[in-house]
Amino acid sequence: MKNAFTGFILCQVLEDEGFAVERGVGGIETAFIGTFGSGKPVIAILGEFDALSGLSQKRGATFYEPVIPNGNGHGCGHNLLGTAPLAAVVALKQYMEEHNMEGTIRYYGCPGEEGGSGKTYMARAGLFDDADAALTWHPESFSGIFSLTTLANYQVYYKFKGVASHAANSPHLGRSALDAVELMNVGANYLREHILPDARLHYSVINAGGISPNVVQREAEVLYL
Numbered sequence: 579m580k581n582a583f584t585g586f587i588l589c590q591v592l593e594d595e596g597f598a599v600e601r602g603v604g605g606i607e608t609a610f611i612g613t614f615g616s617g618k619p620v621i622a623i624l625g626e627f628d629a630l631s632g633l634s635q636k637r638g639a640t641f642y643e644p645v646i647p648n649g650n651g652h653g654c655g656h657n658l659l660g661t662a663p664l665a666a667v668v669a670l671k672q673y674m675e676e677h678n679m680e681g682t683i684r685y686y687g688c689p690g691e692e693g694g695s696g697k698t699y700m701a702r703a704g705l706f707d708d709a710d711a712a713l714t715w716h717p718e719s720f721s722g723i724f725s726l727t728t729l730a731n732y733q734v735y736y737k738f739k740g741v742a743s744h745a746a747n748s749p750h751l752g753r754s755a756l757d758a759v760e761l762m763n764v765g766a767n768y769l770r771e772h773i774l775p776d777a778r779l780h781y782s783v784i785n786a787g788g789i790s791p792n793v794v795q796r797e798a799e800v801l802y803l
């Protein structure tokens with residue numbers, strides 16, 4: 579929902595600035611491309627507008643003080659990842675107009691980047707095929723050029739099904755899905771010793787099967803990254 583709303587505003591600004599906006603590109607409802615100019619080179623500038631769960635935070639507060647309790651919020655400067663590229667394409671457009679330059683500028687609205695890898699699917703759909711260069715950025719404490727590689731990643735949801743029962747009266751009739759999640763995580767933690775030094779394992783239990791300890795959990799879910 580938030581992705582859609584932010585994307586909607588970005589699209590509006592692009593259109594106001596004279597960009598032709600194509601929404602829902604690559605089969606993703608919230609992905610879009612704003613284009614200005616024509617011909618070569620085609621320069622892609624990437625914008626993101628995703629957030630992380632539970633990071634809602636009031637500006638300037640040095641302790642946890644959410645704007646919306648349990649709401650989403652931006653981590654590591656991602657509040658700038660949608661608007662700064664927008665400013666960049668508008669500035670580029672003005673520069674090209676002033677200097678009568680040929681070329682195409684595209685703002686790529688890449689959704690779901692904190693978990694869904696939107697631009698991966700946009701690339702698979704061929705949306706970058708004719709781009710001569712693609713530029714992205716990240717806020718940092720210094721001004722410079724990143725020269726590094728990052729790890730590829732898989733994101734996998736593991737869903738376990740069990741059998742609910744009263745944990746005090748008839749625990750022997752239950753099969754805890756949460757036990758399965760815990761056993762999997764213990765196994766994964768032992769696995770760390772034996773994987774490549776560069777590899778990472780992260781997980782979060784996104785469904786603990788309820789909050790009542792006296793009910794054997796009939797379902798549980800863990801997300802691995």
Ligand SMILES: [Zn+2]
Binds near residue numbers: 653716
């Ligand atoms: Zn970041």
